[in-house]
Amino acid sequence: MPSSCIIFDTGPIISLTTNNLLWLLEPMKKKFGGEFYITPSVKKELVDVPLETKKFKFEALQVLDMIERGVLKIVDQKAVKDEGYKLMQIANQCF
Template sequence: MKSLCFDSGPIISLAMGRLLWILKPLKEHFGGKFYITPSVRRELVERPLKIKRFQFEALEVIKLLKEGVIEVYDTIPQNIANKLDHMANKTYTRDGRPLKIIHSGEIETVACAMALKNHGIVMDERTTRLLIEKPTQLKKLLGRRLHTSVQPIPQNIKEFTTFVGKIKIIRSIELVAAAYKLGILNDYIPALRNGKSTLLDAVLWGTKYNGCAVTENEILEIKKTLLTS
C-alpha cells in the first residue's frame, strides 16, 4: 500500500492554520497510509502537552492518531537512520568542523520513507529538502542562516544522495493546494466577487506564515494554477 511519511513541520503548519482537519479527507482520496515516526510524535505530542500555549494542537494530533488518520511507524530501521545521520551531518563544514544540519525527526522521516521503498515524504523544512533534491543550493542557505562561510564536501554529498535515492517530497502548501483542488475547502469560499481568490490567499499565505518554506513567487504560481484549472 502506498504511504506518506510526515515530518513534524507540515503538521504544525496545518495545526496553527486550523487546517489539520483536511488530512482526513486527503487521506481518503489518497487511498494509502499517513505515517509519523516516534521522534515526530514526541515533537507533536509529548513536548507540546507540557506547554499550555500548544496543548490543544497536541490534542488535535492525538485525535488524528485515535481515528487512524495518522499512524506511528515504529519499526524505523536503526541501521538506516544511523547511516543517514552520519552521512548527512558530514556533508558541510564550518571552520573545518562537520556541521550538523539534520536532526532526529527529519532523519527518522527519511528512514521511514526508505524502509517503505521510497514512498513520499511530507516536509516543510528547507535544509533537508535541498540536501535531497538540490544539494548544491544548500551552501547559500546555510551561509545566510549561520552568518558565516560553510564549505560543502562533494564526495560526502554524492554518497548521501546516492544512498537516499529519489524520494518525492511535498510540503504542507501542496497539501492545502490539493485540498482546494479536490473541493475540500469549498465551504469556506465567501460570497464575494473574488471569493475563490480570497480563500486561496487566506490558506496559502497562512500556511507560509505558519512555517512552510515557500516563496512569494511559488504562492502566486500555485494560486494562478488553481484559479485557472
Template sequence: MKFIVFDTGSIISLAMNELLWTLPLLKKRFKGEFYIPHSVKLELVDKPMEIKRFKFEAINILKLIQEGVLKVHEKINIEEEFNLVNSIFFIKGNPLKLIQMGEMEALVLAKRLNASLYFVDERTMRLFVEDSNSLRRLLERKFHDRVSVNRSKLDIFKKKFSSLSVARSTELMSVAYEMDIFKDYTVVSKNDFLDGILWGLKLRGVSISSEEINEMISLIK
C-alpha cells in the same frame, strides 16, 4: 499499499493554521497510509502537551493518531544514517551537525516505505535531499567561510535518498484546493483564498518564498 511520510514541521504547519481537518479527506483520496515516525510523535504530541500554548494543537494531532488518520511507525534504528548526514559538511575542520535525529528518522522511514511523497516544511533537510550544492553555498554565505564536503559520504547519501519526492504542506493544500476540499470557502475569490492559506502557512514556518507563492497561485486550477 501506498505511503506518505510527514515530518514534524509539516504537521505543525497544518495544526497552527487549523488545517488538520483536511488530512482525513486527503487520506481518503490517497487510498493509502499517512505515517509519522516515532520520534516525530514525541515532538508533535508528548512535548507540546506540556506547553499550555500548544497543548490544544497537540490534542488535535493526538486525535488524528487515535482515529488512524496518522499512523505512528515503530522506532527504527537510524544511527548509521544520522552519523552519515552529520559528517558530510565541514567548516574549519569541524563537522557541521545540521540534522536532528527525528528529522533523519522521517527521511529514512520515507525511503524504507518507498513513500510516494515525503513532506518536509523546513529548509535544510529539503536542500540536503534535492540540492546539496545549494546547501553548501548557503552555508558558505552564512558562515563567510569555505565549507568542505566529504564527497564519498555525500554520494552515499544521494544514492540512498535523492530519489525521494519531497513536498511541503503548501503544495498539499494547493492540491487539496484543486480537489475541492475547500469547496465551502465561497466567501472570497480563489486568489484571495489561496493567498490567505499559503501566506498563513509561510508565516507559520513553511520554507517557501513569496515568489513561489505567487507562482503557485497562478498555477492552481
C-alpha cells in the same frame, strides 16, 4: 509498510494545525488511498512534549485525536531507515 504511504515530518503537521486545517488530512487520506505515517520522534515533538506545556497543548490534542482515530499512524523509525536505504541503493545503481 503498504505500497502507498506518506511519512510526515513535523513541519507540514504544524502548519496544518496552526492554520486550523488539520481536518483536511482525513479527506486527503481517503483520496490518496494509502496510509499517513509519522515517526515516534515526530509524535514526541508534536504531542508528548507540547502536552506538558500550556503554549501548544490545544494543537497537541488535535494531533493526538488524528492519531487515535487512525488518520495518522506511527511507524517504526527502523523501517523508514531501511526503506530509505533500499531506495538510495536503487538510485545509486541507475547510472
